[in-house]
Amino acid sequence: MKLMLVGRTGVGKTTLTQRLNEERLEYKKTQMIDYAGEVIDTPGEYIENRNYYKALNVVGIDAQIIGLVQSSLDEVSVFPPNFSSMFLNKKVIGIVTKVDLSSDTKIARNLLEIAGVEEIIEIGKDCKIEKLKKYIRGKNEN
Numbered sequence: 001m002k003l004m005l006v007g008r009t010g011v012g013k014t015t016l017t018q019r020l021n022e023e024r025l026e027y028k029k030t031q032m033i034d035y036a037g038e039v040i041d042t043p044g045e046y047i048e049n050r051n052y053y054k055a056l057n058v059v060g061i062d063a064q065i066i067g068l069v070q071s072s073l074d075e076v077s078v079f080p081p082n083f084s085s086m087f088l089n090k091k092v093i094g095i096v097t098k099v100d101l102s103s104d105t106k107i108a109r110n111l112l113e114i115a116g117v118e119e120i121i122e123i124g125k126d127c128k129i130e131k132l133k134k135y136i137r138g139k140n141e142n
């Protein structure tokens, strides 16, 4: 199953993509939509600029799961309320990143809930990402 990652610049979408694909972690600014195995990695600029919403929506057709990515360090969100409803018939989940840098994830979780996600997964530098891996393998824990 394909997972498309959406979130502002620097939240950790590419880092997560590399981890899910078990690649070496290497910083690289994302310039274009990148199909990497089961992950579709998008540049932060696409969610930061309304003109690209449509492109995200079209690319999202290829994915079964949409991951809205929010850093635990950010107190504002780039996602409009109920942004998840733009993706018809998709599972829209929230991913809170950088939990190793801030243990208080209440704000991030709340912002993702306003964006309309159906479930939230927290990840950090040394956290396991098994749950996400299972999702893209098409297995669900429940």
Ligand SMILES: Nc1nc2c(ncn2[C@@H]2O[C@H](COP(=O)(O)OP(=O)(O)OP(=O)(O)O)[C@@H](O)[C@H]2O)c(=O)[nH]1
Residues within 6 Å of the ligand: 007, 008, 009, 010, 011, 012, 013, 014, 015, 016, 027, 028, 029, 030, 031, 042, 043, 044, 045, 097, 098, 099, 100, 101, 123, 124, 125
């Ligand atoms: N401490 C910590 N740093 C992280 C985490 N995830 C990402 N980073 C760091 O955050 C920086 C930006 O990460 P990227 O994965 O490139 O961010 P991105 O969302 O792909 O950004 P764009 O490509 O610009 O949209 C890098 O220096 C990463 O090492 C995390 O969970 N914990």
Ligand SMILES: [Mg+2]
Residues within 6 Å of the ligand: 013, 014, 015, 028, 029, 030, 041, 042, 043, 044
């Ligand atoms: Mg990137």
